Amino acid sequence: MALSKEVLLDLYRTMSKIRAVEDRLGVVYYEGKLPAFDIAAGVIPGEMHLYTGQEAVATGVCAHLRKDDWVSGTHRSHGHIIAKGVDLKKMMAEIFGRKTGLCHGYGGHMHLFDPDLHFGCGGIVAAGIPQAVGGALAMKKHNEDRVAVAFLGEGAANAGAFHESMNLAAVWKLPLVAVIEDNLYAISVPKTISTSVESNVKRGVAYGIPAVQVDGQDVIAVYEAAQEAVARARRGEGPSLIEAACYRFRGHFEGDAEGYLSKGEKESWKEKDPIVILGEKMKAKGWLTDAEAESIQVEMTGLVAEAETFARESPFPAPEEALENVFA
Amino acid sequence: MTERLLTQSKAIAEAIAQEMERDQDVFVMGEDIGAYGGIFGATEGLLQKFGPERIMDTPISETGFVGAGIGAAMEGMRPIVEIMFADFTGVVTDQLINHMAKIHYMSGGTVKIPMVVMLAMGGGYGDAAQHSQCLYGMFAHIPGIKIVVPSSPYDAKGLMIQAIRDDNPVMYFFHKGTQGLGWMTPNPRATGPVPEVPYTIPFGVADIKREGKDVTIVSLGLMLQRSLDAAEKLAAEGIEAEVIDLRTVVPLDKKTIIQSVQKTHRLLIVDEDYKSFGLSGELSAIVAEEALEYLDTPVKRLAVPDVPIPYSRPMEQFIQPSLETIVANARGLAAA
Ligand SMILES: Cc1ncc(C[n+]2csc(CCOP(=O)(O)OP(=O)(O)O)c2C)c(N)n1
Numbered sequence: 001m002a003l004s005k006e007v008l009l010d011l012y013r014t015m016s017k018i019r020a021v022e023d024r025l026g027v028v029y030y031e032g033k034l035p036a037f038d039i040a041a042g043v044i045p046g047e048m049h050l051y052t053g054q055e056a057v058a059t060g061v062c063a064h065l066r067k068d069d070w071v072s073g074t075h076r077s078h079g080h081i082i083a084k085g086v087d088l089k090k091m092m093a094e095i096f097g098r099k100t101g102l103c104h105g106y107g108g109h110m111h112l113f114d115p116d117l118h119f120g121c122g123g124i125v126a127a128g129i130p131q132a133v134g135g136a137l138a139m140k141k142h143n144e145d146r147v148a149v150a151f152l153g154e155g156a157a158n159a160g161a162f163h164e165s166m167n168l169a170a171v172w173k174l175p176l177v178a179v180i181e182d183n184l185y186a187i188s189v190p191k192t193i194s195t196s197v198e199s200n201v202k203r204g205v206a207y208g209i210p211a212v213q214v215d216g217q218d219v220i221a222v223y224e225a226a227q228e229a230v231a232r233a234r235r236g237e238g239p240s241l242i243e244a245a246c247y248r249f250r251g252h253f254e255g256d257a258e259g260y261l262s263k264g265e266k267e268s269w270k271e272k273d274p275i276v277i278l279g280e281k282m283k284a285k286g287w288l289t290d291a292e293a294e295s296i297q298v299e300m301t302g303l304v305a306e307a308e309t310f311a312r313e314s315p316f317p318a319p320e321e322a323l324e325n326v327f328a
Numbered sequence: 329m330t331e332r333l334l335t336q337s338k339a340i341a342e343a344i345a346q347e348m349e350r351d352q353d354v355f356v357m358g359e360d361i362g363a364y365g366g367i368f369g370a371t372e373g374l375l376q377k378f379g380p381e382r383i384m385d386t387p388i389s390e391t392g393f394v395g396a397g398i399g400a401a402m403e404g405m406r407p408i409v410e411i412m413f414a415d416f417t418g419v420v421t422d423q424l425i426n427h428m429a430k431i432h433y434m435s436g437g438t439v440k441i442p443m444v445v446m447l448a449m450g451g452g453y454g455d456a457a458q459h460s461q462c463l464y465g466m467f468a469h470i471p472g473i474k475i476v477v478p479s480s481p482y483d484a485k486g487l488m489i490q491a492i493r494d495d496n497p498v499m500y501f502f503h504k505g506t507q508g509l510g511w512m513t514p515n516p517r518a519t520g521p522v523p524e525v526p527y528t529i530p531f532g533v534a535d536i537k538r539e540g541k542d543v544t545i546v547s548l549g550l551m552l553q554r555s556l557d558a559a560e561k562l563a564a565e566g567i568e569a570e571v572i573d574l575r576t577v578v579p580l581d582k583k584t585i586i587q588s589v590q591k592t593h594r595l596l597i598v599d600e601d602y603k604s605f606g607l608s609g610e611l612s613a614i615v616a617e618e619a620l621e622y623l624d625t626p627v628k629r630l631a632v633p634d635v636p637i638p639y640s641r642p643m644e645q646f647i648q649p650s651l652e653t654i655v656a657n658a659r660g661l662a663a664a
Pocket residue numbers: 075076123124125126152153154155156157183185186187252359388390412416419
């Protein structure tokens with residue numbers, strides 16, 4: 001199926017936006033933390049898991065989602081929430097711990113919630129999957145044509161929560177799409193020693209769920225697989241699983257020495273940059289020029305700069321605000 | 329002889345290595361404990377020494393590998409299982425509280441579970457609600473689990489060897505901020521003298537880390553270290569705080585606490601766990617039951633005020649006991 005110029009341009013722009021955010025965070029995060037790295041110091045304390053390199057997955061999937069569709073993210077979710085359409089200013093302010101942030105500074109980078117977008121994520125691996133099952137259950141009970149998407153890493157696919165969720169989604173025939181981002185590692189642990197099957201597609205099939213594997217560096221492949229899966233869910237035909245083979249271009253978290261990588265491994269994956277791959281395809285069709293690509297990058301960098309300025313100029317919550325919001 | 333200095337993380341890794349050399353049944357399981365050396369360094373160098381058969385990187389399957397630890401322990405092995413963050417016990421609470429803690433009792437004492445669950449705990453560095461909890465109070469509430477919280481490299485090694493040799497399940501909580509890691513806020517108390525020979529520190533024996541007569545401060549982990557810093561400040565004002573390091577929550581050394589309160593007549597508890605229904609309440613109750621008449625003023629508790637750990641720095645700093653709040657409260661008690 002040939003995709004239109006408009007669709008491809010949208011995908012290209014979204015991936016570029018995610019990349020611009022992550023590239024900037026990859027710099028800002030170190031502000032105030034150096035020369036001797038101190039995780040507690042700087043403008044953004046705590047862990048920082050960036051999505052750089054995996055942009056095609058979130059982008060290709062979320063392109064099919066409406067505002068009222070559900071997305072459960074992970075600890076590495078900037079890409080998911082951006083692709084879902086978050087207000088960058090609010091997201092950035094949250095990461096900077098400001099009162100104007102999505103969660104008013106309570107959550108931080110790993111715990112982004114945007115109820116308007118039906119988006120949530122968190123720091124406990126695999127925990128979002130059963131919650132997406134619940135979102136899908138509510139949709140089904142309400143007779144809606146909405147869809148719930150759960151993003152997860154290949155590492156999370158070894159957690160009990162994943163397996164219980166797949167069975168529930170299948171047995172209850174829920175409008176759920178599970179998207180496994182197989183970037184080959186769970187922190188330092190390679191999939192080869194953690195996972196009993198070569199592909200998690202087999203696990204989907206074992207639960208009676210239609211499952212496909214796609215090249216996660218190719219946004220068009222992801223887009224097409226997600227189109228079918230999301231449509232199936234909307235039609236009330238039950239869950240699907242997509243396994244996207246991808247790679248993270250940065251460490252597990254910032255500061256990761258990456259001693260577990262083999263030599264040259266990352267460099268060869270970087271040759272499969274999803275933004276470059278799509279850009280080349282569009283250029284071959286005459287749908288993107290170098291100048292247009294450049295201007296998209298400038299535009300996205302500008303959006304990120306605006307969001308960052310908003311974040312930096314926003315106030316912190318007052319210390320005593322920590323005592324609020326424990327109960328509704 | 330010059331004293332050998334180690335960080336707490338290296339002291340723990342050394343303790344494990346020495347026990348693994350002594351006893352072939354000791355092995356380690358957990359996420360990123362192999363090539364990575366443990367996210368908080370507690371297994372650094374062990375893969376190189378002992379190989380992947382005994383230093384087993386696991387999938388993200390906490391229920392699976394903690395349960396497997398229990399089973400291996402029932403077969404007489406002595407597994408050390410790392411749960412990367414204390415927060416992640418949420419995933420595996422059934423194995424911990426219904427099985428690990430109870431099998432010995434339910435079996436009428438016929439089955440033993442000689443295993444160590446090692447966990448990183450604590451906040452103060454912006455990791456927010458799901459990566460900053462202590463939770464030892466919650467597990468101490470469950471009968472059948474011994475609870476260790478070291479606060480110095482010396483104690484960390486001796487308590488780990490003791491934990492491995494103990495025939496009971498032991499949850500060994502180390503604070504991330506006391507490990508002496510290069511990427512955490514520099515902490516001089518995280519490095520200290522550690523003898524090379526193996527040694528044990530018995531459970532249930534608190535350590536008076538600093539003697540004083542004016543006020544007793546009871547604490548553990550990073551808060552113990554902070555209490556020692558506070559005691560130095562207080563000393564400059566002429567207030568002599570006695571600082572007691574619990575070292576183990578279960579078993580708890582009531583005697584040392586009560587004797588100190590009998591001497592100082594004042595008690596400040598500094599705890600990084602949640603305030604209500606936990607360690608600080610338990611300690612207060614013990615003193616109320618067994619030494620109330622010695623108190624000149626009500627017990628004071630500093631602990632997380634029953635809120636999840638917030639992300640934003642001003643809020644997080646507000647909810648953790650700080651050097652300033654410890655000093656101010658100890659000063660207040662001493663004046664009362
Ligand atoms: C229950 C639980 N166990 C362990 C962790 C620590 N942890 C955080 S991310 C991660 C690896 C996740 O791997 P994967 O699911 O493949 O996602 P990726 O990081 O590769 O995006 C681990 C082990 C956690 N956060 N939660």
